[in-house]
Amino acid sequence: MLNNNDILSTIRMIDQQHLDIRTITMGISLLDCCDSDPHAACRKIYDKITTSAQDLVKTGEDIEAEFGIPIVNKRISVTPMALVAGASRTADYVPFAQAMERAAQATGVNFIGGFSALVQKGMTEGDKRLIAAIPEALAVTERVCASVNVGSTKVGINMDAVALMGRTIKAAAERTAQRGGFGCAKLVVFCNAVEDNPFMAGAFHGVGEAERVINVGVSGPGVVHHALQAIKGEPFDVVAETIKKTAFRVTRMGQLVAREASTRLGVPFGIVDLSLAPTPAIGDSVARILEEMGLEVCGTHGTTAALALLNDAVKKGGVMASSSVGGLSGAFIPVSEDEGMIAAASSGVLTLDKLEAMTCVCSVGLDMIAVPGDTTAETLSAIIADEAAIGMINQKTTAVRLIPAPGKVVGDTVEFGGLLGSAPVMPVHRESSADFIARGGRIPAPMHSLKN
Amino acid sequence: MRAIVTVIGKDQVGIIASVCALLSEKNVNVLDISQTILQEYFTMIMLVDASQATIPFARLKEVLAETGKERGLDIRIQREDIFDAMHRL
Numbered sequence: 399m400l401n402n403n404d405i406l407s408t409i410r411m412i413d414q415q416h417l418d419i420r421t422i423t424m425g426i427s428l429l430d431c432c433d434s435d436p437h438a439a440c441r442k443i444y445d446k447i448t449t450s451a452q453d454l455v456k457t458g459e460d461i462e463a464e465f466g467i468p469i470v471n472k473r474i475s476v477t478p479m480a481l482v483a484g485a486s487r488t489a490d491y492v493p494f495a496q497a498m499e500r501a502a503q504a505t506g507v508n509f510i511g512g513f514s515a516l517v518q519k520g521m522t523e524g525d526k527r528l529i530a531a532i533p534e535a536l537a538v539t540e541r542v543c544a545s546v547n548v549g550s551t552k553v554g555i556n557m558d559a560v561a562l563m564g565r566t567i568k569a570a571a572e573r574t575a576q577r578g579g580f581g582c583a584k585l586v587v588f589c590n591a592v593e594d595n596p597f598m599a600g601a602f603h604g605v606g607e608a609e610r611v612i613n614v615g616v617s618g619p620g621v622v623h624h625a626l627q628a629i630k631g632e633p634f635d636v637v638a639e640t641i642k643k644t645a646f647r648v649t650r651m652g653q654l655v656a657r658e659a660s661t662r663l664g665v666p667f668g669i670v671d672l673s674l675a676p677t678p679a680i681g682d683s684v685a686r687i688l689e690e691m692g693l694e695v696c697g698t699h700g701t702t703a704a705l706a707l708l709n710d711a712v713k714k715g716g717v718m719a720s721s722s723v724g725g726l727s728g729a730f731i732p733v734s735e736d737e738g739m740i741a742a743a744s745s746g747v748l749t750l751d752k753l754e755a756m757t758c759v760c761s762v763g764l765d766m767i768a769v770p771g772d773t774t775a776e777t778l779s780a781i782i783a784d785e786a787a788i789g790m791i792n793q794k795t796t797a798v799r800l801i802p803a804p805g806k807v808v809g810d811t812v813e814f815g816g817l818l819g820s821a822p823v824m825p826v827h828r829e830s831s832a833d834f835i836a837r838g839g840r841i842p843a844p845m846h847s848l849k850n
Numbered sequence: 851m852r853a854i855v856t857v858i859g860k861d862q863v864g865i866i867a868s869v870c871a872l873l874s875e876k877n878v879n880v881l882d883i884s885q886t887i888l889q890e891y892f893t894m895i896m897l898v899d900a901s902q903a904t905i906p907f908a909r910l911k912e913v914l915a916e917t918g919k920e921r922g923l924d925i926r927i928q929r930e931d932i933f934d935a936m937h938r939l
Binding site: 400401402405406408409460463464465466467647648650651653654 | 854895934
């Protein structure tokens with residue numbers, strides 16, 4: 399029989415340390431939904447999603463009940479919509495987002511990702527129309543998430559797209575001004591976007607993927623935090639080992655759930671994403687893990703090193719526990735979704751510049767950060783360009799999800815509710831980057847892209 | 851299907867009897883039991899076979915939880931696989 403302490407420790411992790419499966423995400427290819435008639439295309443999209451994912455939520459709930467492990471979200475990602483909608487004779491892509499929304503409602507998922515375009519090297523007519531539709535699409539839907547990939551290590555950074563996305567974020571915020579710029583919380587700008595990411599808002603089903611696939615994102619900042627509380631003052635070798643062991647356990651559980659979901663749904667298992675994804679709940683914070691390592695407040699000197707260790711140890715522990723690791727896999731640092739980050743940002747210790755440095759060593763980027771409503775589109779673009787440059791040079795994924803909250807100034811807080819949390823408005827540099835962004839063109843790929 | 855039943859709560863007369871009676875009523879076979887009392891807190895872990903249960907697993911889970919609630923106990927049932935995955939190579 400199993401060791402009693404092991405059984406009780408699992409129960410404590412679930413009950414007291416917020417251990418959960420953050421998401422089961424079904425990726426669905428919509429490439430066979432292309433149609434020159436946009437109405438027909440939308441109908442095919444709705445039918446394909448609702449048929450493929452009709453049992454997703456029920457299966458997730460069944461697994462949750464049998465294994466006693468919470469599965470917080472059931473979600474869907476689809477082929478980047480610009481590729482599907484591009485075949486239709488229409489300039490208005492908002493109806494495609496509405497078709498996604500209806501399908502998400504019908505299947506009972508809380509988010510659907512893939513209102514996306516991949517424009518790292520250039521933009522097709524379909525890409526341009528999709529980006530133009532983003533502000534409206536995010537305003538008239540609740541569950542649809544959009545993402546745009548503007549750069550990669552292989553091809554460089556499309557600065558025309560970076561400029562356009564600054565304006566698009568502005569427009570999305572203004573279009574949802576009554577809700578604090580909520581539209582922007584569902585919009586991610588990527589460099590080196592991954593095709594199998596199960597986490598929102600950046601999930602889409604890449605063209606290199608199968609017809610359908612099940613990807614699972616695990617979580618567990620609270621479990622790591624708790625494990626570190628037991629080794630106060632020990633050297634970093636011990637810290638790294640402790641995190642690795644914890645990540646291993648958490649990922650094994652994710653792998654089990656992923657396999658089970660895949661078998662029950664008859665859909666191939668894709669990947670487990672080994673991310674430490676925080677929530678606004680007390681005791682489920684990545685920032686508090688960094689502070690547990692000996693930092694008074696997250697954001698002070700030493701934070702980047704602490705995060706680097708955490709991110710690496712999570713991967714090393716998790717990679718042995720799953721047959722296929724993918725997605726973003728690392729530590730997430732979304733400010734509004736992390737109780738400790740919110741506190742650190744509100745106190746002024748955690749700044750945008752420090753967060754930028756932290757994104758060099760963790761799995762994502764500047765995530766869920768509210769900035770003043772009068773931040774210009776060019777400044778937003780320049781922030782995107784900085785973040786994309788970090789991703790491009792370091793051969794990693796970086797993302798930007800900024801909310802220029804309309805009418806809000808530094809010191810205000812924007813409430814999104816639920817998992818999206820609340821974001822203290824953080825200051826940006828006031829000096830202009832407009833001439834830099836106005837240049838357009840492409841920042842060439844770095845030397846190390848030439849590997850062939 | 852093998853599952854782990856855990857019962858945690860304040861010690862009182864008849865906990866094992868009531869849980870076992872309930873499991874027996876639902877045709878769930880008890881394979882192993884271990885029980886300790888830590889600082890007045892009763893902790894029981896049972897390995898059971900629920901493959902011949904007369905009610906669906908989700909319902910069994912509810913019935914156990916309800917019975918526990920009546921006595922101020924936390925009773926849960928989870929498939930054994932989750933503990934195996936997390937603690938055994």
